[in-house]
Amino acid sequence: xxxxxxxxxxxxxxxxxxxxxxxxxxxxxxxxxxxxxxxxxxxxxxxxxxxxxxxxxxxxxxxxxxxxxxxxxxxxxxxxxxxxxxxxxxxxxxxxxxxxxxxxxxxxxxxxxxxxxxxxxxxxxxxxxxxxxxxxxxxxxxxxxxxxxxxxxxxxxxxxxxxxxxxxxxxxxxxxxxxxxxxxxxxxxxxxxxxxxxxxxxxxxxxxxxxxxxxxxxxxxxxxxxxxxxxxxxxxxxxxxxxxxxxxxxxxxxxxxxxxxxxxxxxxxxxxxxxxxxxxxxxxxxxxxxxxxxxxxxxxxxxxxxxxxxxxxxxxxxxxxxxxxxxxxxxxxxxxxxxxxxxxxxxxxxxxxxxxxxxxxxxxxxxxxxxxxxxxxxxxxxxxxxxxxxxxxxxxxxxxxxxxxxxxxxxx
Numbered sequence: 001x002x003x004x005x006x007x008x009x010x011x012x013x014x015x016x017x018x019x020x021x022x023x024x025x026x027x028x029x030x031x032x033x034x035x036x037x038x039x040x041x042x043x044x045x046x047x048x049x050x051x052x053x054x055x056x057x058x059x060x061x062x063x064x065x066x067x068x069x070x071x072x073x074x075x076x077x078x079x080x081x082x083x084x085x086x087x088x089x090x091x092x093x094x095x096x097x098x099x100x101x102x103x104x105x106x107x108x109x110x111x112x113x114x115x116x117x118x119x120x121x122x123x124x125x126x127x128x129x130x131x132x133x134x135x136x137x138x139x140x141x142x143x144x145x146x147x148x149x150x151x152x153x154x155x156x157x158x159x160x161x162x163x164x165x166x167x168x169x170x171x172x173x174x175x176x177x178x179x180x181x182x183x184x185x186x187x188x189x190x191x192x193x194x195x196x197x198x199x200x201x202x203x204x205x206x207x208x209x210x211x212x213x214x215x216x217x218x219x220x221x222x223x224x225x226x227x228x229x230x231x232x233x234x235x236x237x238x239x240x241x242x243x244x245x246x247x248x249x250x251x252x253x254x255x256x257x258x259x260x261x262x263x264x265x266x267x268x269x270x271x272x273x274x275x276x277x278x279x280x281x282x283x284x285x286x287x288x289x290x291x292x293x294x295x296x297x298x299x300x301x302x303x304x305x306x307x308x309x310x311x312x313x314x315x316x317x318x319x320x321x322x323x324x325x326x327x328x329x330x331x332x333x334x335x336x337x338x339x340x341x342x343x344x345x346x347x348x349x350x351x352x353x354x355x356x357x358x359x360x361x362x363x364x365x366x367x368x369x370x371x372x373x374x375x376x377x378x379x380x381x382x383x384x385x386x387x388x389x390x391x392x393x394x395x396x397x398x399x400x401x402x403x404x405x406x407x408x409x410x411x412x
Contacts (some may be wrong), residue, residue: 009364032104044176048091051399052244052257053406055127055271056336056361057233059212061174063202064340065181066263068167068191068392070195074138080411081316082195086128086171086188086403096121099187112192115183118354122177126184128406129170129261129394144410146252148245148364149395155377164265164390167199172261172359178205200390202265204340204357211336217292217300220342220356221268222385223238224285225292228300229326230338242368243361247396255407259361259397262369265342265390273385284381288324294322317338321382321399330372335360355386365393 046054071079089099093116100111135145154160173184182203189198208220209227213234220226231238242247245260247253273281278289286304287294294304296315306323307314316323327334338361343354362368379381397407 005238010399019023044123046123046125048087048094048126048275049402053127053396053399054094054261055125055172055174056243056259056338056396057239058125058174059123059233060210060216060338061125061176061181061206062205062207062355063178063181065173065178065185065201065206066359067171067173067185067201068199068263069169069171069189069192070199071134071138071168071196073195075392076139076411078195079139080190080405081285083128083407083411084405085191087111087227087400089187089191090126090128090184090406091189093184094121094124096124099242111157113183113186117179119180122175122180124173124175124184126188127172127174127261127396128342129172129396130407130410131167131169131392133166134168136240139355141410144251144254146255146395147248148366149393150366150370151371152262152365152391153374155373155388157377157383158391159387159389161389164202166194166392167394168259169196170263170392170407172338178203181379191334202342202357202390203344204330204342206341208336208339208341208356209239211338221270221354222273222281222285222342224281224287224289225300226339226356227337228287228292229334231334236293239336242363243336252395254407254412255395255397256409259336259363259396260365261394262358262360262362262365263390263392263394264358264388265359266356267353267387267389269351269387270354271387272350283317284320284385286316286320295320317381319379319381321376321380324376324380325372329375331367333364333368333372335368335372337361361396 022114044056048054093099098112103110132149132151135141170190171185173181173182207218209230210217211233213232217228231242243259245252245255245258247256281293282288282295292300294302294316296305296308304316304322304326306314306316323329338359340357342357343352345353347353360369397410400406
């Protein structure tokens with residue numbers, strides 16, 4: 001077919017033929033998206049619809065594209081129409097299909113940007129959330145603002161960039177292929193053009209936690225295993241206690257089956273960290289670097305013994321990260337973390353702009369995040385190497401039923 005352009009080829013098919021080609025293309029993409037990666041492995045697609053939104057207890061993928069949006073209109077019907085369109089497009093993309101049906105008409109922009117053509121869905125999940133600023137006077141939602149959707153305080157040591165913080169809406173797209181995750185956010189932003197605008201976004205790689213027991217604990221950019229004690233998807237009673245929202249009144253009834261998402265961009269001074277002795281690094285963390293075992297002894301998943309002392313005092317420093325983040329130091333609180341590493345080039349002084357994009361799902365940030373971070377920010381030995389540069393909190397609605405749209409109960 002050399003010398004024949006794709007435009008010329010489709011142009012000769014005619015309207016009916018072009019429509020058939022589009023249907024066939026979409027079906028082929030869907031088939032690729034639902035195939036297992038390897039013989040005998042689990043399918044690579046997740047369903048958008050269910051009791052809870054996908055991307056929370058779902059097995060953690062390796063790549064992230066997170067975006068926060070500002071709503072540019074004050075028209076409630078336009079916002080609802082956007083959420084309806086986003087829901088339909090998200091369901092299609094998670095199934096491995098194009099974001100919209102019209103991808104081959106030459107008389108209008110295609111309904112999909114096309115960079116994921118030929119790629120499987122790569123376990124794509126798309127999760128939606130609403131920020132506190134959405135509940136102002138624009139859309140008549142002030143009386144539906146949950147009490148727990150607070151403004152996160154300015155913690156000690158924060159150096160927050162307003163351009164990397166907050167937002168009316170958020171989209172968390174996770175996949176095993178970065179192009180698939182970027183494609184999802186790009187198409188939702190395209191669909192929302194004129195109604196919403198991207199406020200900030202973050203790419204992530206190398207998950208720093210797992211929600212299943214059959215995976216090795218991943219490592220962060222400090223080289224240590226991260227998320228050893230993360231909540232797992234099979235710990236149903238703990239998920240009910242620490243992750244899922246149990247509505248208390250009419251203000252948050254629409255959040256049933258949902259959660260709260262804390263998003264924090266944490267820069268690491270990696271160059272300084274890399275020059276510390278192994279003993280100092282392990283003392284700061286409270287675990288061994290190679291195996292992730294607590295310094296009190298045992299293996300990675302053994303409980304730390306914070307009372308066990310050596311000649312120079314406790315084997316695990318009370319100011320270590322493990323000691324201060326442990327449930328026993330936080331009234332039994334546990335988090336479901338889904339964070340990612342990031343490297344966004346380098347700074348003006350030639351250091352890596354890198355660190356951890358912290359994502360944690362909690363049942364109430366007032367009890368499950370703010371007290372813990374207040375303690376870490378003021379006492380944690382790691383604070384010498386960390387600086388929080390972005391911050392946001394979002395209410396994550398419960399699962400979506402077929403035929404409904406995300407957040408439908410909020411606007412009912």
